[in-house]
Amino acid sequence: MRTRLFGVRRCRWRYSPCELVVAISTGPSHTYNPRTSQGNWVERLGRRWDSRREAASKVERHAFEASVVIAADVETVWEFVTEPASNSELEQGFVKTFPVPGTPTFGVGHQYCNVHEDEAGNQRVLLTEIEEVERPRHLKRRILNNGTDLVRVLTLEKVDAGCLYTVRTETMAPTADVEIARHLVEGKMRQTLMKVKQVIESDRIPALSDAAERLIRPSGITRLTE
Structure with missing residues (x-):
């Protein structure tokens, strides 16, 4: 359903507000959905940190x-x-x-x-x-x-x-x-x-x-x- 308010097109939300914040900050290829991704994005961040720490030591x-x-x-x-x-x-x-x-x-x-x-x-x-x-x-x-x-x-x-x-x-x-x-x-x-x-x-x-x-x-x- 689409409506116009003061000349601006409004669309239905594709993501919940929490999901949208993460999608904007990480880009479409790293969208984190806590209901479907099961924390994979956070896990990847953890692995990157571990690899940097290993290289430093x-x-x-x-x-x-x-x-x-x-x-x-x-x-x-x-x-x-x-x-x-x-x-x-x-x-x-x-x-x-x-x-x-x-x-x-x-x-x-x-x-x-x-x-x-x-x-x-x-x-x-x-x-x-x-x-x-x-x-x-x-x-x-x-x-x-x-x-x-x-x-x-x-x-x-x-x-x-x-x-x-x-x-x-x-x-x-x-x-x-x-x-x-x-x-x-x-x-x-x-x-x-x-x-x-x-x-x-x-x-x-x-x-x-x-x-x-x-x-x-x-x-x-x-x-x-x-």
Whole structure:
């Protein structure tokens, strides 16, 4: 039955008011009728939420990479980037480094500790082990005690402008946040690489030998706050 009221055509309701609200908000292909659909629309929403939550909690191994060209020969860059004491020039809060007694002096299996201190004066120790060495081209080392199974691979390649230095970091990270992590991690990596470039190209490396004598102390393994 159709009637006109003030020139406006009136039609019978196809849905009850409750059904109409849901039909308008979801579109005709997702109409929810509590008498016939038996909550399928709500169930689908629940499944979508579960899938998003599962993706957010999924942690996988991801790789991040950054490179820089340094105006120096490969051997010079190698000597600097493979020396743990070089962190005194690169990292804020770096205190010192020392080798783990009983491990090889340098090479596969060599372990060393880097001590860092935050603004509150709290210290933490990162234990690192060298897994692969191909002097002066390739070095792979793994941090054993940071909880993310972090691996760092250094690659050096001779180019016309000097040395192409590439760092690849592999670590566990939530898959849902990997692009945010990539932005943060690779941004910090590029900052560190630029510091490496500045130190090497400014001929500040000779001073590092004195720092190494001061920072590398085997006895420090029992005196971390020295």
